[in-house]
Structures are given as structure tokens and as C-alpha cells.
Amino acid sequence: xxxxxxxxxxxxxxxxxxxxxxxxxxxxxxxxxxxxxxxxxxxxxxxxxxxxxxxxxxxxxxxxxxxxxxxxxxxxxxxxxxxxxxxxxxxxxxxxxxxxxxxxxxxxxxxx
Amino acid sequence: xxxxxxxxxxxxxxxxxxxxxxxxxxxxxxxxxxxxxxxxxxxxxxxxxxxxxxxxxxxxxxxxxxxxxxxxxxxxxxxxxxxxxxxxxxxxxxxxxxxxxxxxxxxxxxxxx
Numbered sequence: 543x544x545x546x547x548x549x550x551x552x553x554x555x556x557x558x559x560x561x562x563x564x565x566x567x568x569x570x571x572x573x574x575x576x577x578x579x580x581x582x583x584x585x586x587x588x589x590x591x592x593x594x595x596x597x598x599x600x601x602x603x604x605x606x607x608x609x610x611x612x613x614x615x616x617x618x619x620x621x622x623x624x625x626x627x628x629x630x631x632x633x634x635x636x637x638x639x640x641x642x643x644x645x646x647x648x649x650x651x652x653x654x
Numbered sequence: 655x656x657x658x659x660x661x662x663x664x665x666x667x668x669x670x671x672x673x674x675x676x677x678x679x680x681x682x683x684x685x686x687x688x689x690x691x692x693x694x695x696x697x698x699x700x701x702x703x704x705x706x707x708x709x710x711x712x713x714x715x716x717x718x719x720x721x722x723x724x725x726x727x728x729x730x731x732x733x734x735x736x737x738x739x740x741x742x743x744x745x746x747x748x749x750x751x752x753x754x755x756x757x758x759x760x761x762x763x764x765x766x767x
Binding site: 546573575577582596600634638644646648 | 688697698
């Protein structure tokens, strides 16, 4: 079975803190994705990566950055967390090409 | 980018077929329709996908209209464990050649005993 794991299920941070969300997949997938999920808005793509050290902006990249130094790991970084970044963050991965994405369980981040 | 429109909620009696509609009137010719579901507190789970033809697997059937402007996900015999939010998604190609999903807001399906 494909496993996509995220470093924390719940996280509480203060405004202005630097926040790292980690995602690891064990299926040698080329592509990895970060989404945020908010009530009434569904899932929105923040960033994705199609290879090590390669990244592309999604639909809502403002306030976020990403890092992919190894194929299996994709990090989402909030340089200076703000209250409007309180959300559920979901990571996903897939093979290159027309293949389905596999999602992790999500990290519920609260910024106070 | 193509967008999808789904009803916000639906109920279905246990054992009956659940038919979940989706509109994607701006879909392009090479964009696939995917369906996922999300059970509370979990990540979305893949169900099925299609381009033009109807598709069936062990979980569900997908009916796509001839003009491809809408589709219906059918769960043939809904159980209580099918209670979830169902997302209709258009898969599109980015400038880097990666496929990305455009999610709708989903339909909350409640299966009633």
C-alpha cells in the first residue's frame, strides 16, 4: 500500500513563527503536492513538485514556500505564520503521468 | 481552468443506489474527470476516473454525458460507510507537464439506515 505520512496531525503556532510541515511518501513517486482545505472552499493547491529541487506554484502560493531536497520528502514552509493560515493542510503524491494522487491524513494547523 | 459544480449535500437510503451529479461545462477535450471521497478526519481517497466512456470498478460507476459537460458517480448499493464528502475533480495539465487537480467544493453524502 502507498503510504503518505505527515509529520503532525495537529499543530498550534503563534503569529510570526516560522512553520515547517513535512510530508514523506514511500512509493518513489515523482510528483508531490500541498493543498489547504477550508470549509466551503474545498481543496486548493498551494505548490507542487515534479522532481527533486523542482517546484511550481499552485493556485494560492502567497505566504508559502516549499522545499524538495529528496525525492520522498516535500516540505511546506510558512515563513511568518498568520492567523489566516489556520487550516487543514494535505499532502499528496503521484507517479509522473496520468495517475491518481495519494493523500496523507492531513495536518490541522492553528495559528494564534 | 475547468471548474466543477456539485450539490452541497444529498441523502440516500442504505442499500439504494446513490447518484451524485457533477457539472463541468468548461472542460477541455483532453481533461479527465476524477472522483474522490473524504471520510471525516482522513485524506481524500481515489474512487474512479474517466475521459469519455463510462467506467466501472469495484467501488463505483462513472457515467459521462456525450458532450462531456456533466457526469454522475453511482454507488450501486450504498452502505453507512459510504457517508462522506465526494469530490468531482477535473485533471488538467500544467505548463511544466505535470497533471494537477482542480477540486470542487464537494457533495456531502449521508447514507441513512
